[in-house]
Amino acid sequence: MRTTYHVVVIGGGSTGAALVHDLVLRGFKVTLVERGELTSGTAGRHHGLLHSGGRYAVNDQESAIECIEENIILRKIAPGSFEENDGLFVAITDEDVAYLDKFLAGCETCHIPTRVLTAAQVKRLEPHINPQVKLAVQVPDATMDCWRLPMRFFATAKHNGADIRPYNEVIGMLITAGTVTGVRVRSHVTGQEYDLKADIVVNATGAWAEKVSEMAHARVPVKPTPGVMVAVRGRWCNMVINRLNKPSDGDIIVPQRGLSVIGTTSWTVEDPDRLGLPEDHVRRMFEKGGELIPAVKHAPMRAAWAAARPLIAEGGAQEGRELPRTFKCFDHKVRDGIEGLVTISGGKGTTMRAMAEATANVVCDKLGLDIPCRTKEVVLLPYWAYYQ
Amino acid sequence: MAVPIQQKSTGARALQAWFNPLKRSAGFLAFVLMRVTGIGLVIYLLLHMVVIGNLLRGPEGWDALVATMKSPAVLVLDVILIAGILIHMLNGIRVTIIGLGFGTSSHKGIFWTLMAVAALLLAYSGWLVFTK
Amino acid sequence: MNQHGRFGPTRPITLKILRYKPGFIDPPRYDTFQVQADPLMTVLDALEEIKATADSTLLYRHSCHHASCGTCGMKVNGREQLACVARLVDEGTDEVVVEPLGSAPLVADLVVDMTPFALHMAPSGMALVRDSEFMPEAERPAGVERYTRYEDCIECNICLSACPVANTNPGFIGPAGLAAAYRALVTGERPAAEVFAYVDHDDGVWRCHSAMECSAVCPSDVQPGHKIMALRRELVAYKVKRFFKRG
Ligand SMILES: Cc1cc2nc3c(=O)[nH]c(=O)nc-3n(C[C@H](O)[C@H](O)[C@H](O)COP(=O)(O)OP(=O)(O)OC[C@H]3O[C@@H](n4cnc5c(N)ncnc54)[C@H](O)[C@@H]3O)c2cc1C
Ligand code: HEM
Ligand code: SF4
Numbered sequence: 001m002r003t004t005y006h007v008v009v010i011g012g013g014s015t016g017a018a019l020v021h022d023l024v025l026r027g028f029k030v031t032l033v034e035r036g037e038l039t040s041g042t043a044g045r046h047h048g049l050l051h052s053g054g055r056y057a058v059n060d061q062e063s064a065i066e067c068i069e070e071n072i073i074l075r076k077i078a079p080g081s082f083e084e085n086d087g088l089f090v091a092i093t094d095e096d097v098a099y100l101d102k103f104l105a106g107c108e109t110c111h112i113p114t115r116v117l118t119a120a121q122v123k124r125l126e127p128h129i130n131p132q133v134k135l136a137v138q139v140p141d142a143t144m145d146c147w148r149l150p151m152r153f154f155a156t157a158k159h160n161g162a163d164i165r166p167y168n169e170v171i172g173m174l175i176t177a178g179t180v181t182g183v184r185v186r187s188h189v190t191g192q193e194y195d196l197k198a199d200i201v202v203n204a205t206g207a208w209a210e211k212v213s214e215m216a217h218a219r220v221p222v223k224p225t226p227g228v229m230v231a232v233r234g235r236w237c238n239m240v241i242n243r244l245n246k247p248s249d250g251d252i253i254v255p256q257r258g259l260s261v262i263g264t265t266s267w268t269v270e271d272p273d274r275l276g277l278p279e280d281h282v283r284r285m286f287e288k289g290g291e292l293i294p295a296v297k298h299a300p301m302r303a304a305w306a307a308a309r310p311l312i313a314e315g316g317a318q319e320g321r322e323l324p325r326t327f328k329c330f331d332h333k334v335r336d337g338i339e340g341l342v343t344i345s346g347g348k349g350t351t352m353r354a355m356a357e358a359t360a361n362v363v364c365d366k367l368g369l370d371i372p373c374r375t376k377e378v379v380l381l382p383y384w385a386y387y388q
Numbered sequence: 389m390a391v392p393i394q395q396k397s398t399g400a401r402a403l404q405a406w407f408n409p410l411k412r413s414a415g416f417l418a419f420v421l422m423r424v425t426g427i428g429l430v431i432y433l434l435l436h437m438v439v440i441g442n443l444l445r446g447p448e449g450w451d452a453l454v455a456t457m458k459s460p461a462v463l464v465l466d467v468i469l470i471a472g473i474l475i476h477m478l479n480g481i482r483v484t485i486i487g488l489g490f491g492t493s494s495h496k497g498i499f500w501t502l503m504a505v506a507a508l509l510l511a512y513s514g515w516l517v518f519t520k
Numbered sequence: 521m522n523q524h525g526r527f528g529p530t531r532p533i534t535l536k537i538l539r540y541k542p543g544f545i546d547p548p549r550y551d552t553f554q555v556q557a558d559p560l561m562t563v564l565d566a567l568e569e570i571k572a573t574a575d576s577t578l579l580y581r582h583s584c585h586h587a588s589c590g591t592c593g594m595k596v597n598g599r600e601q602l603a604c605v606a607r608l609v610d611e612g613t614d615e616v617v618v619e620p621l622g623s624a625p626l627v628a629d630l631v632v633d634m635t636p637f638a639l640h641m642a643p644s645g646m647a648l649v650r651d652s653e654f655m656p657e658a659e660r661p662a663g664v665e666r667y668t669r670y671e672d673c674i675e676c677n678i679c680l681s682a683c684p685v686a687n688t689n690p691g692f693i694g695p696a697g698l699a700a701a702y703r704a705l706v707t708g709e710r711p712a713a714e715v716f717a718y719v720d721h722d723d724g725v726w727r728c729h730s731a732m733e734c735s736a737v738c739p740s741d742v743q744p745g746h747k748i749m750a751l752r753r754e755l756v757a758y759k760v761k762r763f764f765k766r767g
Contacts (some may be wrong), residue, residue, distance in 0.1 A: 037581040044583030124659040147589035188579045189628040191544030231586040235654040238667040257670045273572040303586035387638035411598040415732030489753025492746045
């Protein structure tokens, strides 16, 4: 067996981070190129919720199961990385209360532990909660640091020999007879361009996946679908506060450090580099967040920003192994007849490790290798080890 | 839409020197004052030794020197010296107090109070220098 | 409606940005760009717009966009700020000068190398997560032994850039590292003797000249200058006690 296959990963978000970690553990030679700072795409600026899966327990149980499994795994492999205060799904209106049974049944199916709390109990846990609160369900949500968690994967991968190159942008693909053989890169540090040869190129550029795959004349129909988040000063809750109802706008408040972050919304744009920040969305965060914790309505705003989800317009080819549907992994050989290129897009920060595992499996399949994944056990280095 | 306007070359990297208290707050000003007055006092001490050296040249030289020392220009220099001593000494008190972890939360107040004291003492000694 | 579709009238603001790419844009120069700034537009928003529409080679660090990761520290009109929360119109000038942080090696454009910072910070022993002091009256739910929260310090290097001593003494542990050591001391994460061994030397707690500028610029309420002074007090008390125990 050849063991020196070289995999180039494009995109240094959470997916890229977990993927290089997985691939080097499996013995590949790995180079990651990211056009800006690591996690300067969506991964670094998402809402920061380590999902328990509760949010998806009714409508998208596959996601929910994936979330609770990965939630437990991440706490184990990245100890000391989360604000582990659990979360509440709070019912404010009678309509919310009517959702309770469905919610509990969904959580039970997905093995998400729950505990139902009375209004009085909730108020004792979270003094700032809307006094109209009827009841709440406690779930194992947590807060993650969207920069430092991926950095633990990068740090560990780097120490295991991965070559991680931020500030290097892929500007083209090297293609020989219908096979992608590498990438053309521009270093934004030196201003120089260079070629990087690869046995397999993985496109892990999230909302930019379409732009990048087009360089190989492959098609990934990604619609960037941003959401707005607003951070207000003051920590108005210790636990993550969700609305007990169908997922909608502004129905989660994630506390973090001395801030409370309200999110999120959804609309579509053409260009993932130009999201803008619609004023009405920002206002809605204050309104909707205020329904959960009235104090946030008047709390001073620290920041308002948008992050882009990659919404995938059509189903990807699912070859070989059965891939979960919550994210898409395209083998462009199957899809467009282009060898040597795999695209991974979608998913969540919470499921970064699982996405990486599935993608690394596809890479192994393509090369005819059978190397087991080890990322469920390997404890990650501290994030600052990246700089050592 | 962002528009590039012009591309200007400025030579070396314009590293803002640390010695720029304009954008800074009271403590930074105190630091700069401390350093400037400290160095000034060292220079003064050296000059002073040279001057004292005139004693070796006997009484004539010394009397001539004393005469120049009484000229208004030198008296102004004296006032500057006193200002330096006052600022340095009183600031030294601040550094000592703060440096031992006391009154840190009101370090700016302490600085301005001590500088006000310095200004008063300076006014008084200026009056002494020019009238007595 | 403006390009962001938001928040009132816009005003043209010129950004004068330091550019440097070793061997390519070398010596460094300033490039100037104009943006239409609405009242909420941050320096980071402006940089993103310039990168997307005028110069895709512009390099700067950024990640969370809400003052929690600490990557986007830079000098804005000569004063260190996080680009993600520094509003352009708040600067009050028609031209806003954007430069990389000091006290760290320059990599390219607005990017500095955080390695020296991390090397000073890591040995402090401060944990990322600490007990939450918010809402002390709040009861804890079953299964949660203590409410926790991330430390305030977001490791942005801003305090070192503003520190007159760190600018001329690269060996100085610096405000962030010393403040972190103080945290590790008071939380008991590290034994006092270890913490003191880390800070009690020429490039440690005694190097500080109490300019307190770190506390003035820190975007995350760490008040590192105040913590350095508190650390000195603890250290002096420790030494005095040890002296009398011996005697
Ligand atoms: C509003 C919102 C809220 C969210 N909240 C949560 C949450 O609370 N919890 C959670 O678990 N998940 C959340 N998510 C989901 C999560 O953010 C994403 O699933 C995850 O960040 C995706 O990471 P990624 O690595 O796939 O993509 P990205 O982080 O976008 O990474 C792609 C990278 O590719 C780089 N790139 C692009 N083009 C090139 C090129 N040509 N050359 C080199 N590099 C290139 C980009 O710079 C970027 O860094 C949220 C998402 C959104 C939009
Ligand atoms: C009058 C009583 C004086 C007091 C109370 C005093 C106090 C101090 C203190 C506390 C410092 C440390 C400052 C810091 O940590 O930032 C200092 C520094 C210094 N002092 Fe004095 N001092 C006095 C007189 C003098 C004199 C007479 C001279 C010159 C001969 C002098 C020269 C200096 C110098 C050069 C420094 C270093 C300045 C720096 O590092 O920025 N001092 N002084
Ligand atoms: S102490 Fe404050 S200024 Fe210094 S690195 Fe930490 S957050 Fe930044």
